[in-house]
Amino acid sequence: MTILYNNDLSRDALASRRVCVLGFGAQGRAQALNLRDSGIDVVVGLREGSSRRDAALAEGLAVEEPADAIRSSHVVVVLVPDVAQPEVYRDVIAPSLREGGCLVFAHGFAIQYGRIEPRADLDVVMVAPMGIGEQVRAIYARGAGVPALLAVHQDATGEAMSIAQSYATANGHGHAGVIMSSFAEETETDLFAEQAVLCGGLHHLVTMAFETLVEAGYQPEVAYFCCLHEVRYMAEMMQRRGISRVRESISDIAEYGDYTRGPRVIGEESRAAMRAALAEIRDGRFTRELDARVNDVLPEGRRQAREHLLEEVGAKLRAGMPWLDED
Ligand SMILES: NC(=O)c1ccc[n+]([C@@H]2O[C@H](COP(=O)([O-])OP(=O)(O)OC[C@H]3O[C@@H](n4cnc5c(N)ncnc54)[C@H](OP(=O)(O)O)[C@@H]3O)[C@@H](O)[C@H]2O)c1
Known part of the structure; x- marks a missing residue:
C-alpha cells in the first residue's frame, strides 16, 4: 500500500490551470472553497435556475453557466450526483472541455460501471475524500484535511497523476494521507461498506434490536436510547481509538x-451474506438491479421507515435534545 503525505505529493500542476467545480452541493461547496483558499483559480459551474447560485456568490466564488465554466478551465471536477453524471458528461462536459483537459471524480461509480466513456484525449482521475462534504470543508478550515483515495483511469497527456496529486494537496488531503488506489477498488469497497456497515448493516441492526426489546415488553423510549442514541458515542470512540482500545474502556x-x-x-450467516453482496457489486448484478428497481424500492423503503415506531419515538425524544444538531 502506498500512502502519500504533503511532502510526497507534487503540488504545482494546478498553479497555472483553472479548475471548474461542477455542482455546489455537499462536495461541490466544500471542494470549491478549499481550492480557492489554497490559491487555485476556481470557477463553479451551475445550471440556469440553480438555487445554490446565491450561496456560491455569497462565498465570493466565481459562478458561470456550466458550458462557459468548462470552456475556460483545464480541469473539470464532476461534483453532481452519480446518477446525473452520465447525462452531464454527454450534454455539457464532452462538447465543451478542451482537448487534453482533465476530469476529476470524487467517486468512481460512473467510470467503473461504464456509464461514462471519456474522450480518449482527456486525463481522467479520482480524488475520493474519506468523509462527507461538511467534514472536507470544516477539517480543511482547521488547517488539516480528511484522507482520500487517488486513482488514474486515463492518462492521455502524461500529466494525470501530477494533476491528481496537486488537486489532493489543494483539497487538504495530504495532511491526513492520500492512498494510491483504483476506480474499481474505491467504487466496490465504498458500495460494499454502505451496504454491509454504514447504511444497510447499521440501520437494520439498530431497527431489529429496537424491535426485539419492544416485542419483549420494554418501553420503546428506553429501547431507542440504548439501541440508537448511544451508537454515536461508540462510533466516535471506535473512530478515535480503534476497536481494541474501545474494549479496554467499556x-x-x-x-x-x-x-x-x-x-x-x-455470525457466519452474515459473513456469507456479505460475501454475496460483494460478489453482486463486483460482477455488476447490483447496479443492473439498481437500474431496474430503484424507483420502486426507494419510495417504499422511505414510507416504511417513516411509519416505524422507532421514528415516532425518536422524533419525540430528539425534540428534547436540540443540542444534538449543535455538537
Ligand atoms: N455527499 C458526500 O459527502 C460525498 C462523499 C464522498 C464522495 N461523494 C461524491 O461526490 C460527488 C457529488 O456528490 P454530492 O453528494 O456532493 O452531490 P449533491 O450534493 O447531490 O450535488 C448537488 C449539486 O449537483 C447539481 N446537479 C444535480 N443534478 C444535476 C444535473 N442533472 N445537471 C447539473 N447539475 C446537477 C445540483 O445543481 P442545482 O444547484 O442546480 O440543484 C447541485 O449544485 C458524487 O460523485 C458522490 O459520490 C459525495
Whole structure:
C-alpha cells in the first residue's frame, strides 16, 4: 500500500490551470472553497435556475453557466450526483472541455460501471475524500484535511497523476494521507461498506434490536436510547481509538457480552451474506438491479421507515435534545 503525505505529493500542476467545480452541493461547496483558499483559480459551474447560485456568490466564488465554466478551465471536477453524471458528461462536459483537459471524480461509480466513456484525449482521475462534504470543508478550515483515495483511469497527456496529486494537496488531503488506489477498488469497497456497515448493516441492526426489546415488553423510549442514541458515542470512540482500545474502556460485563454474544448476532450467516453482496457489486448484478428497481424500492423503503415506531419515538425524544444538531 502506498500512502502519500504533503511532502510526497507534487503540488504545482494546478498553479497555472483553472479548475471548474461542477455542482455546489455537499462536495461541490466544500471542494470549491478549499481550492480557492489554497490559491487555485476556481470557477463553479451551475445550471440556469440553480438555487445554490446565491450561496456560491455569497462565498465570493466565481459562478458561470456550466458550458462557459468548462470552456475556460483545464480541469473539470464532476461534483453532481452519480446518477446525473452520465447525462452531464454527454450534454455539457464532452462538447465543451478542451482537448487534453482533465476530469476529476470524487467517486468512481460512473467510470467503473461504464456509464461514462471519456474522450480518449482527456486525463481522467479520482480524488475520493474519506468523509462527507461538511467534514472536507470544516477539517480543511482547521488547517488539516480528511484522507482520500487517488486513482488514474486515463492518462492521455502524461500529466494525470501530477494533476491528481496537486488537486489532493489543494483539497487538504495530504495532511491526513492520500492512498494510491483504483476506480474499481474505491467504487466496490465504498458500495460494499454502505451496504454491509454504514447504511444497510447499521440501520437494520439498530431497527431489529429496537424491535426485539419492544416485542419483549420494554418501553420503546428506553429501547431507542440504548439501541440508537448511544451508537454515536461508540462510533466516535471506535473512530478515535480503534476497536481494541474501545474494549479496554467499556465495562468487563460489556466486553464479555461483546466476545460471546456479538458473534452470535453477526455470525457466519452474515459473513456469507456479505460475501454475496460483494460478489453482486463486483460482477455488476447490483447496479443492473439498481437500474431496474430503484424507483420502486426507494419510495417504499422511505414510507416504511417513516411509519416505524422507532421514528415516532425518536422524533419525540430528539425534540428534547436540540443540542444534538449543535455538537
Ligand atoms: N455527499 C458526500 O459527502 C460525498 C462523499 C464522498 C464522495 N461523494 C461524491 O461526490 C460527488 C457529488 O456528490 P454530492 O453528494 O456532493 O452531490 P449533491 O450534493 O447531490 O450535488 C448537488 C449539486 O449537483 C447539481 N446537479 C444535480 N443534478 C444535476 C444535473 N442533472 N445537471 C447539473 N447539475 C446537477 C445540483 O445543481 P442545482 O444547484 O442546480 O440543484 C447541485 O449544485 C458524487 O460523485 C458522490 O459520490 C459525495
